[in-house]
Amino acid sequence: MHAAVFDRFGEPAEVLQVREVPTPEPGPNQVLVRMIASPINPSDLLYTRGRYSIIPSLPASPGFEGVGVVEKAGPGLYGKALVGRRVAVLNGEGGNWAQFAVIPAVQAIPVPGPIPDEQVASFFVNPATVLAMVRHELAVPKGEWLLQSAANSELGKMIIRLGQHDGFRTINVVRRPEAAEELRALGADAVVLTADGPIPEQVRRISGSDGVRFALDPVGGDIGTGVFEALGPSGTLLAYGSLSGEPIRVNTRLMISGRRVLRGFWLGHFMRSRSKAAALPLFLQVGRLIRQGVLRTTVGPSFGLDALAEAVRLAEQPGRPGKVLLRPNG
Numbered sequence: 001m002h003a004a005v006f007d008r009f010g011e012p013a014e015v016l017q018v019r020e021v022p023t024p025e026p027g028p029n030q031v032l033v034r035m036i037a038s039p040i041n042p043s044d045l046l047y048t049r050g051r052y053s054i055i056p057s058l059p060a061s062p063g064f065e066g067v068g069v070v071e072k073a074g075p076g077l078y079g080k081a082l083v084g085r086r087v088a089v090l091n092g093e094g095g096n097w098a099q100f101a102v103i104p105a106v107q108a109i110p111v112p113g114p115i116p117d118e119q120v121a122s123f124f125v126n127p128a129t130v131l132a133m134v135r136h137e138l139a140v141p142k143g144e145w146l147l148q149s150a151a152n153s154e155l156g157k158m159i160i161r162l163g164q165h166d167g168f169r170t171i172n173v174v175r176r177p178e179a180a181e182e183l184r185a186l187g188a189d190a191v192v193l194t195a196d197g198p199i200p201e202q203v204r205r206i207s208g209s210d211g212v213r214f215a216l217d218p219v220g221g222d223i224g225t226g227v228f229e230a231l232g233p234s235g236t237l238l239a240y241g242s243l244s245g246e247p248i249r250v251n252t253r254l255m256i257s258g259r260r261v262l263r264g265f266w267l268g269h270f271m272r273s274r275s276k277a278a279a280l281p282l283f284l285q286v287g288r289l290i291r292q293g294v295l296r297t298t299v300g301p302s303f304g305l306d307a308l309a310e311a312v313r314l315a316e317q318p319g320r321p322g323k324v325l326l327r328p329n330g
Contacts (some may be wrong), residue, residue: 003098007059009050012312026074037121038066038096040315063096067120079105088123127295142167147215152179199226221246298322
């Protein structure tokens with residue numbers, strides 16, 4: 001089979017290669033999935049650069065989620081029941097950027113027919129992260145402000161729509177005026193442009209002098225620091241990425257006197273801390289909200305593995321027209 005592989009860390013367009021590798025065989029309680037599509041997520045690109053929370057042994061292949069059809073199962077009743085089913089492919093070790101992938105059978109999530117392949121391909125990472133952070137970790141109430149940076153990302157747009165659905169309000173930090181206009185058209189409650197002044201000052205003009213109680217940041221650096229400083233007393237910031245590669249600089253006085261909290265969030269840890277039975281309601285919520293359009297992904301161009309370098313370059317371009325997908329089998 002063909003797979004996207006890297007044997008050194010670096011810029012994805014430079015280090016990723018398409019190679020012929022043996023098709024894997026499923027072991028006990030595993031399934032072999034023929035991949036239909038897999039998105040190019042920021043986590044995949046950080047993984048390839050060696051900057052993700054998982055540092056793989058080399059050579060390695062990216063791809064943590066996707067959609068495919070179960071072709072074969074190893075020993076185990078559950079896996080055999082999935083043969084022939086279309087599934088969301090949750091691959092915690094990476095490897096979905098290939099024609100076939102082997103995963104634990106419990107990480108092959110059957111999906112209903114009405115959801116298109118393009119939406120199932122992004123079924124997990126962004127939608128489940130949104131629900132886990134907003135409803136479970138922060139538990140944002142109706143009427144409250146939620147501040148987020150990188151708000152024009154696919155995940156950021158999902159949070160705006162979830163706010164409209166759940167009744168909380170969003171303050172959305174972006175860098176480009178074009179992104180601000182796009183979010184206003186989407187129905188964002190408030191937009192903050194980084195060029196218009198310090199983030200904390202702009203946020204307090206919107207939310208009031210106390211700042212906000214709930215915030216999300218995947219960027220770090222100056223933007224993440226500004227988001228943290230916009231917190232009010234007893235406010236919490238969840239940092240769920242480090243796109244800038246720079247740390248959030250924390251003023252400990254704010255943490256001590258105002259009881260402000262900075263916590264990290266990673267979906268892998270969140271899911272591992274829950275039983276399979278406890279995870280099922282989350283998957284059901286994700287599926288329902290995708291069908292309702294709340295957690296839908298804006299889908300951009302699709303590429304075969306033969307255009308891998310072009311695909312990863314496009315996936316990192318500001319203002320790209322939606323999530324870029326790889327279709328390993330054409």
